[in-house]
Every structure is written in structure tokens, then in C-alpha cells.
Amino acid sequence: MAAARSALSPADVPRPGLRERKKTKTREAIRAAAYGLIRQQGYAATTVEQIAERAEVSPSTVLRYFPTKEDIVLTDEYDPVMAAELAARPAGEPWSASLRHVLRKALDLGAGEEAELTRLRTRLLAEVPAVRSRMLENMSATGRVLARAIAERTGLDPAGLEVRIVAMSLVGGLMEVSRYWAEHDHEENLAELVDRTLDALENGLPALRESHPENQREDHRGCHLEGCPEGPRKD
Secondary structure: OOOOOOOOOHHHOOOOOHHHHHHHHHHHHHHHHHHHHHHHHOOOOOOHHHHHHHHOOOHHHHHHHOOOHHHHHHOOOHHHHHHHHHHOOOOOOOHHHHHHHHHHHHHHHHHOOOHHHHHHHHHHHHHOHHHHHHHHHHHHHHHHHHHHHHHHHHOOOOOOHHHHHHHHHHHHHHHHHHHHHHHOOOOOOHHHHHHHHHHHHHHOOHHHHHHHHHHHHHHHHHHHHHOOOOOOOOO
8 A cells, every 4th residue: 555645745735825924934033032041041030021022023922922931832833744644644554653653753843953942842841830731731732633633544533532532642641751851861762762652552561561461370370389279378
């Protein structure tokens, strides 16, 4: 089966109009101003007014693009791209393979950012309670986008319990990947951490998979050898 065209193919992406390009330029200026100030003086000391001044826009413009300061750190353009990429995967492809493909695409997009900027974003998520709290709020929107993509591939109801559980488990897992990566000084390979996350969501905890059946066999053998039909021996 031939793979569908990537949703990220340049031929598939229409050139935005002048108005949209201006909006994108303003968003990027606000983000650049915010990150520059945060690097210099820290997150808590950086205000919306300072960000607006450096970006050469009004504070109301900043808040029109980003309702809170935390959103400047957290907002990206990946959700619709990931959903489109997922929808473009071959219909017969296993779900886990589709997810791995899409998340690798997202990591490739993130790798296009300045590496130090990516580390700064994850460090703020790990260290600043307000950023983490806002991320939890935003996860609902990301989960809905993913749930719709899952529903389109599977024919299931996007509002159904199972679809919602899968979608929110995934976005929650990815949030924990970011925190874990930052808490461990960004020393581990991010793509490998994402693969481990998908393994855990798909197969459960390795310790439980490996030890539980063996424990059952050991208990059975012990009872058989000692002859304990009446239950465990009490000393």
C-alpha cells in the first residue's frame, strides 16, 4: 500500500495571504521579545508591558494574540499540522505506527527551532507552576484535536469515552516527556523518550508485564511442591 502524501509537503501548503503573514510576523515578534526578556531577567520578572515594548506593539495586541503570558511560552503551530499528518497516513497502517510517524514529524519541526529555545520552553514547563497549570488547561484543546483525528481514522465517535481516553493519555504523556527531559538537564535523547512513552501507553509498565506472570507461576509451583491445598502456611 502506498503511503499518503505528507501533510507537511510544501506542495500541499497554500501560501498565506498578506493579512495572515502580518499576523504571523506579529506573533513571532511577540514570542521573540518574550523569550529574550525571559533569558535576561527570568520568567517572573518579565511583564506583558515589557514584552509589548520590545516587540513594538501595544499590550492589548499582545493579549489579543496570547490571552496570558504563559500562552506565549506554550502556544505553537503544531496541533493542526499533527492532525493533518495523522489523517494522511495509510488507512491500513497500525495505529501505533501512525502515532510514531506523526510524533517524529513533530520532533523534526521542533528541531527546526533554536535548540536553546526548545530547552528553555521545557525548563519553564518543569519549573514554573503557572506555565504548568496553563499547559494542563491547554491540553484539553489539543486532546480534542487529536480525538477528531482518531475518529476520522477509526470511524469512532470523537466524543466517545475510549477515544477521549486515548487522546488525553497521549497528550498527558507528551507533557510528562517534556518535564522529564528538562528535569534531567536535557541529557537524554528526546526522540527516544517519546518512543518510550508510546511503548508505555501501548504495552503498560515493563515491570508489571515481566513480573506478574512469573510471580503467578512461582506461587503455583511453591504451593504444588509444599502441598498446600488449604491455603498459604502461617508461621
